[in-house]
Amino acid sequence: MHCYSFSGPKVTDELAPSLLIKALTDASRHGYGVASFSGGEPLMYKGLPDLLAHAHACGMLTTITTNGMLLDERRLEQLHGKVDLIAISLDGRPESHNRVRASPRAFSGMRSRLKHLRKSGIPFGFIFTLTQYNLDELDWVAAFAVKEGAQLLQIHPLENVGRAAEEMAGERPDQTEAAYAVIEALRLKDYIGERVHIQVDLIDRQYVENEPETFFAGELPGDSDNSPFAELISPLVIEPDGAVVPIQYGFARKFALGSLYEASLDELIKTWRGVKMLEFRALCRRLVDSQTGPAELPFFNWYELLGEMADNRASAAGTTN
Numbered sequence: 001m002h003c004y005s006f007s008g009p010k011v012t013d014e015l016a017p018s019l020l021i022k023a024l025t026d027a028s029r030h031g032y033g034v035a036s037f038s039g040g041e042p043l044m045y046k047g048l049p050d051l052l053a054h055a056h057a058c059g060m061l062t063t064i065t066t067n068g069m070l071l072d073e074r075r076l077e078q079l080h081g082k083v084d085l086i087a088i089s090l091d092g093r094p095e096s097h098n099r100v101r102a103s104p105r106a107f108s109g110m111r112s113r114l115k116h117l118r119k120s121g122i123p124f125g126f127i128f129t130l131t132q133y134n135l136d137e138l139d140w141v142a143a144f145a146v147k148e149g150a151q152l153l154q155i156h157p158l159e160n161v162g163r164a165a166e167e168m169a170g171e172r173p174d175q176t177e178a179a180y181a182v183i184e185a186l187r188l189k190d191y192i193g194e195r196v197h198i199q200v201d202l203i204d205r206q207y208v209e210n211e212p213e214t215f216f217a218g219e220l221p222g223d224s225d226n227s228p229f230a231e232l233i234s235p236l237v238i239e240p241d242g243a244v245v246p247i248q249y250g251f252a253r254k255f256a257l258g259s260l261y262e263a264s265l266d267e268l269i270k271t272w273r274g275v276k277m278l279e280f281r282a283l284c285r286r287l288v289d290s291q292t293g294p295a296e297l298p299f300f301n302w303y304e305l306l307g308e309m310a311d312n313r314a315s316a317a318g319t320t321n
Contacts, residue, residue, distance in 0.1 A: 017047035028058035031228025038065035125152025
């Protein structure tokens with residue numbers, strides 16, 4: 001499973017670099033090995049190069065998710081040696097990308113930067129957001145990724161969080177569309193071979209049933225108090241207001257670790273272990289139980305369904321985000 005220590009729809013100067021540097025240090029000590037910065041647009045955050053450098057000094061891999069339009073030579077020089085992968089959001093063919101980005105220049109602006117990115121030598125890939133209506137564009141996206149020299153094509157189902165919940169209502173792919181996406185991805189892997197690694201952010205129910213601990217739903221080991229926290233819950237997400245939540249941006253605050261403005265990440269982790277960890281893992285167990293066994297379709301979005309279950313649990317308890 002791909003685990004990211006830090007991510008979220010906004011990385012802005014609302015959070016002081018010193019606060020995030022301390023959090024990165026604490027995260028690395030608790031076993032987190034990847035620091036991922038997303039937005040919003042993380043390239044607009046002036047402290048980003050220093051954060052990336054510090055994450056590397058802590059032994060972490062680093063990734064950035066960006067719209068790509070700000071990847072000029074000056075910024076790439078600042079990032080060189082500090083970032084291990086740059087992931088560029090790609091919403092389909094040029095006209096689709098421009099529509100989703102609400103800009104007639106979004107695609108051309110992004111594409112014009114790719115020559116600088118290739119010249120920099122920084123590995124890069126594309127993240128294609130799968131909706132209910134754009135699977136027919138995946139062939140074009142894959143061909144574009146190969147042509148531009150990308151190392152990764154990540155197919156990520158649209159989720160009802162952040163901006164998508166308001167601006168793309170009704171476009172989340174259903175399980176039938178998700179299953180077709182997996183089939184298409186397998187076909188593309190056979191065609192493309194090793195030129196581009198293709199990743200689909202969907203989970204096989206059988207895998208969940210066989211490996212519940214991978215999804216934080218197994219029995220806790222007897223020495224769990226001494227286990228690295230990253231083995232017990234991952235990823236962690238730092239939101240724009242300093243809140244630290246598990247799994248994904250917008251996860252129910254009922255399960256939040258707390259705020260970096262109130263305590264260090266190390267302190268938040270210690271408290272959460274004793275107060276909320278068992279309830280969180282029980283939530284994961286309920287999701288695993290509900291999604292395993294006989295089913296018409298084999299694949300589902302574990303992260304999104306867990307988020308929805310957490311929201312329902314929080315609402316029942318009278319807790320809101």
